[in-house]
Amino acid sequence: MLKKLFFILCSTISACVYADSGLYLGIGTGYATINANTTNGFSYIDGNSDKSDGNMLGNLFIGYDFSRYVGLQADYYYIASTQYSTGSDIPGIQGSFTINQQTIALGITGHLPFELFANSLSGLSLFAKLGMGYNMINIDGGTVANYDQSYIQSLSGYSGGLSPMLGGGVEYGIDNVGLRAEYERIGDITFSRDNQNLLNINNNLYMVSAFYHF
Numbered sequence: 001m002l003k004k005l006f007f008i009l010c011s012t013i014s015a016c017v018y019a020d021s022g023l024y025l026g027i028g029t030g031y032a033t034i035n036a037n038t039t040n041g042f043s044y045i046d047g048n049s050d051k052s053d054g055n056m057l058g059n060l061f062i063g064y065d066f067s068r069y070v071g072l073q074a075d076y077y078y079i080a081s082t083q084y085s086t087g088s089d090i091p092g093i094q095g096s097f098t099i100n101q102q103t104i105a106l107g108i109t110g111h112l113p114f115e116l117f118a119n120s121l122s123g124l125s126l127f128a129k130l131g132m133g134y135n136m137i138n139i140d141g142g143t144v145a146n147y148d149q150s151y152i153q154s155l156s157g158y159s160g161g162l163s164p165m166l167g168g169g170v171e172y173g174i175d176n177v178g179l180r181a182e183y184e185r186i187g188d189i190t191f192s193r194d195n196q197n198l199l200n201i202n203n204n205l206y207m208v209s210a211f212y213h214f
Helices: 002-017
Strands: 022-038 050-065 070-085 096-113 124-141 143-145 152-154 157-174 177-193 196-213
Touching: 022 070, 022 096, 022 177, 050 096, 050 196, 070 124, 096 157, 096 196, 124 177, 157 196
Parallel strands: none
Antiparallel strands: 022 050, 022 196, 050 070, 070 096, 096 124, 124 157, 143 152, 157 177, 177 196
16 A cells, blocks of 8 residues: 555656656847957057947757756857947058857756746746857957057957856746746857957847747
């Protein structure tokens, strides 16, 4: 009798834990900032060391929930070209530049269902993401210089690198369809040209997305 009760209890727990497990696919959009801060004693031609602006963001993702609480998610992010002005009046020096960024990321997701506190909110949950991203950054135009502008370095080119990612938000599920609103932070990415570290770039992502759970 005890063995039978134990089996029923284990089966019930397993059914509850894995009821929301499985594969899902999603798509999202939103707004992203690209913050480009000079490093190693360089500054922009206008004397500033920080530039920040933003543009539209697109996101594709695929994930797998091992249970209703823990999962794994892979993301692709595309941030549209973002333009910056450095106000240069030096002949032959370009006074503006654009940054285009793509990121591929892999992270662990954690979910906190609201039904743990109120059955009437059974479709609602909080979630968090922690992972790493590989960032591909292209800069068109732009220059940085040392303190007295005796040495000027072009920014134009490509650089890539890893950075940590942290995010979270709220999601709501109706049957197999889910909706999310979230914020993510991409940590510092070093942009280098000619073996010199010129910029530290980081991002703030504000997104809404929809996904289908198979």
